[in-house]
Amino acid sequence: MFFCLMKFSNALIEWYHPNKRDLPWRDTKNPYFIWISEIILQQTRVQQGLGYYMRFIEAFPTIESLANAPLEKVLKCWQGLGYYTRARNIHLTAKFVVDEYNGVLPNTYAGLLKLRGIGDYTAAAIASFAFDEPVAAIDGNVYRIYARVFGIYAPIDKGVGKKIVREIATAEFDLKQPATFNQAIMDLGGQVCLPKNPLCESCPIKAICYAFKCGEVASLPVKALKTKVRDRYFYYILIRYGIFTYISQRKDKDIWHSLFEFPLIESYHALQPEEVMLTSDWVDICGNGRVEVTYISDEQKHLLSHQHLFSRFFIVEVEKPSYLLLRDYTKVLINDMEEFSTPRLIERFLAAEPAAKYFIKGVDF
Incomplete structure (x- = not known):
């Protein structure tokens, strides 16, 4: 030295x-x-x-x-x-x-x-x-x-x-x-x-x-620890019930604590869109009434320090809200979404994806 x-x-x-x-x-x-x-x-x-x-x-x-x-x-x-x-x-x-x-x-x-x-x-x-x-x-x-x-x-x-x-x-x-x-x-x-x-x-x-x-x-420098990167798969369901949608605030000790998000189906392996729609979580979120899937996004990759998130967004129109939405989620005006703090990947989707204009404003894409 x-x-x-x-x-x-x-x-x-x-x-x-x-x-x-x-x-x-x-x-x-x-x-x-x-x-x-x-x-x-x-x-x-x-x-x-x-x-x-x-x-x-x-x-x-x-x-x-x-x-x-x-x-x-x-x-x-x-x-x-x-x-x-x-x-x-x-x-x-x-x-x-x-x-x-x-x-x-x-x-x-x-x-x-x-x-x-x-x-x-x-x-x-x-x-x-x-x-x-x-x-x-x-x-x-x-x-x-x-x-x-x-x-x-x-x-x-x-x-x-x-x-x-x-x-x-x-x-x-x-x-x-x-x-x-x-x-x-x-x-x-x-x-x-x-x-x-x-x-x-x-x-x-x-x-x-x-x-x-x-x-x-x-x-140099030498580092001993290498944190293993974890892959997670997020499938967001953007419910459109007239002029309303449903969101919840993340409470668990996990990423994005206290931020708002749409109903989420999480998987620890990749799912095709049709597989997502066959899950029991999908039925719980969307209900048994008339359901129309108007948009499915491409898979998007979001990198965190120790996690890689792979996400898709589904825009879904429902005839009536499911019991799960009524019980566990907050109904908000779609046009008020920008007032809520959301994870970056949701913010980015709503700001950049053409289909989001339809979701927010009802404008064709």
């Missing part, structure tokens, strides 16, 4: 000033804005998250406005970002901070860690960016950079590897410029020291980088 402490910090910060990304949450010391930006950027690329951040701050400009908003409005504003637990947690945390701390976020790393949905990295980022607390913010970018620069072969997703990186990150940390150092190393990971095809020749610390010198860039 090459422990060139001053060289590392100086080279990094010298590179950062002319190369830093122009991002709105960097122009403020407001801990609320910084908190929202950090939560949005979890599992989300900066360019994608930027628009969501601007819309979210416009909708909820203060922590009080977020705390007082109904969850449904928060989820609607979050729609499309995925990982909806993040939205539910910031809503709960905003309520807690308003009720317990008079709307003022804690101004220390230790205090921030006590809040729901705020872990080590997020607490360190807020504490350093908003309050200049000298604490290293260590995210995936930082783990990758230190593993390459210092030749760490211990898996960074295991305890030993994490411990080594944290010790080095603490030793390397620039106590005099905590916010600048944290932002600089994140930008280096986001612009230069990329997971794949890093721009090593443009890297300001290549002279002290173990992986670059030894030709090990592609081998």
